[in-house]
Amino acid sequence: MGKEMIEPQEAWERIMAEVSPLPPRRFTLDEVAGRVLAEDVRAEADHPPFAASTVDGWAVVAGDDSPRRRILSGDGRAGEMPAVTVVPGTAARVMTGAPLPPGADAVVMVEDSEVEGEFVHLTRAVRPGENVRPAGSDLAARQLILAAGMVLGPAEIGLLATVGRFEVWAYPSPRVAILSTGDEVVEPWESPGPAQIRDSNRYALMAAVREAGGAPLSLGIVPDRPEALREAIEMALDQADVLITSGGVSEGERDHIGPLLAELGTVHFNRVRQKPGKPFTFATVRGQPCFALPGNPVSALVSFELYVRPALRRMAGHTRLRRPEMPVRLRHPLQPDPVRTEFVRAVVEQEGDGWWARTTGAQASSRLLSMLGANALLRVPPGPVLPEGTGVTAILITRPEDH
Ligand code: AMP
Ligand code: MG
Numbered sequence: 001m002g003k004e005m006i007e008p009q010e011a012w013e014r015i016m017a018e019v020s021p022l023p024p025r026r027f028t029l030d031e032v033a034g035r036v037l038a039e040d041v042r043a044e045a046d047h048p049p050f051a052a053s054t055v056d057g058w059a060v061v062a063g064d065d066s067p068r069r070r071i072l073s074g075d076g077r078a079g080e081m082p083a084v085t086v087v088p089g090t091a092a093r094v095m096t097g098a099p100l101p102p103g104a105d106a107v108v109m110v111e112d113s114e115v116e117g118e119f120v121h122l123t124r125a126v127r128p129g130e131n132v133r134p135a136g137s138d139l140a141a142r143q144l145i146l147a148a149g150m151v152l153g154p155a156e157i158g159l160l161a162t163v164g165r166f167e168v169w170a171y172p173s174p175r176v177a178i179l180s181t182g183d184e185v186v187e188p189w190e191s192p193g194p195a196q197i198r199d200s201n202r203y204a205l206m207a208a209v210r211e212a213g214g215a216p217l218s219l220g221i222v223p224d225r226p227e228a229l230r231e232a233i234e235m236a237l238d239q240a241d242v243l244i245t246s247g248g249v250s251e252g253e254r255d256h257i258g259p260l261l262a263e264l265g266t267v268h269f270n271r272v273r274q275k276p277g278k279p280f281t282f283a284t285v286r287g288q289p290c291f292a293l294p295g296n297p298v299s300a301l302v303s304f305e306l307y308v309r310p311a312l313r314r315m316a317g318h319t320r321l322r323r324p325e326m327p328v329r330l331r332h333p334l335q336p337d338p339v340r341t342e343f344v345r346a347v348v349e350q351e352g353d354g355w356w357a358r359t360t361g362a363q364a365s366s367r368l369l370s371m372l373g374a375n376a377l378l379r380v381p382p383g384p385v386l387p388e389g390t391g392v393t394a395i396l397i398t399r400p401e402d403h
Contacts, residue, residue, distance in 0.1 A: 005271040036317030046136030058091040059104035068122040107131035171317030177236035201246040224254035247295030276365035277303040345374035
């Protein structure tokens with residue numbers, strides 16, 4: 001494949017055409033947090049299964065027109081079926097969550113009573129149904145409670161436990177092999193030689209994969225040698241569902257990744273008209289997606305954010321793949337790139353009645369500091385300078401509570 005440059009939207013479409021959800025598996029409830037459910041779940045029975053008291057107090061017959069003095073006739077505890085029947089003139093002690101004894105139709109709170117020996121005096125009138133949670137009032141038998149495609153959070157998992165589903169069908173996390181490439185790249189714990197730099201990409205990408213719901217697999221640094229790269233790529237694809245590499249996708253004579261992927265599989269594109277992240281090769285090898293990201297640390301993370309994260313989410317069964325977007329206004333003038341769409345790292349904040357964006361300073365694709373504190377990427381199409389106040393689109397890359 002030659003070096004055809006495609007638009008970001010076209011890159012998105014070519015990736016999505018090749019990526020599909022992984023086959024669902026059965027998971028136990030302690031393994032499902034954050035996963036996407038792959039089946040519909042119904043309540044098997046009414047919940048609560050019995051009419052229950054919602055307070056600690058006295059089970060009574062509300063319509064009882066005897067004075068507000070009742071004979072104590074027994075105890076009802078959570079976890080026990082009541083042994084007494086409540087009739088007019090009597091009251092049975094019940095605890096929160098305990099079944100309502102037969103005959104009773106309301107519960108008077110302890111706070112609304114005074115005990116006098118074998119009697120209880122009710123200090124206020126009681127209506128039928130008061131402080132009683134009827135059978136089936138939370139969930140009705142056969143009711144659809146969770147639908148395939150829902151993301152399993154605390155409430156969803158609580159509901160699964162409530163209806164007795166200790167195992168459910170859900171999507172697994174994609175296993176993502178991460179390789180750094182480059183003769184100049186060394187481990188973070190090493191002291192770089194005169195022409196070397198430390199590997200930041202693999203550690204940054206592992207964290208990004210984890211945040212996106214994937215399971216990262218760190219496969220080290222590979223030198224710019226075709227045989228070594230080929231061996232590493234094949235080994236990675238044996239162990240993982242997805243491959244991410246960084247470096248070696250530009251025009252240099254040591255940039256072997258593109259030709260290698262073309263040899264091993266199909267390259268779907270290798271240039272995107274965007275900044276940062278123009279050199280970016282997407283291929284499939286044996287049907288497995290391979291994202292060959294540029295080596296510059298910001299380019300690698302921005303390309304991950306825009307393309308790899310949504311792909312991993314799709315594999316994990318998500319249907320909402322993109323981050324939320326919102327219109328914002330520029331706090332200061334901005335010079336767009338003359339030909340490429342730029343994804344500008346920015347801080348978006350509410351000021352007065354509007355949302356405003358300021359960039360994080362110098363936007364060099366090597367300057368990781370430009371990602372620091374950024375909660376948005378501004379999508380800036382090519383064109384003439386944009387004056388302060390111009391409306392642009394912000395892609396929100398972190399959640400508000402993370403700032
Ligand atoms: P490349 O895409 O291989 O042309 O690399 C572009 C730039 O990114 C070069 O300055 C590399 O030294 C740098 N680079 C490549 N790989 C890494 C890495 N794993 N961590 C940090 N910088 C890298
Ligand atoms: Mg290189």
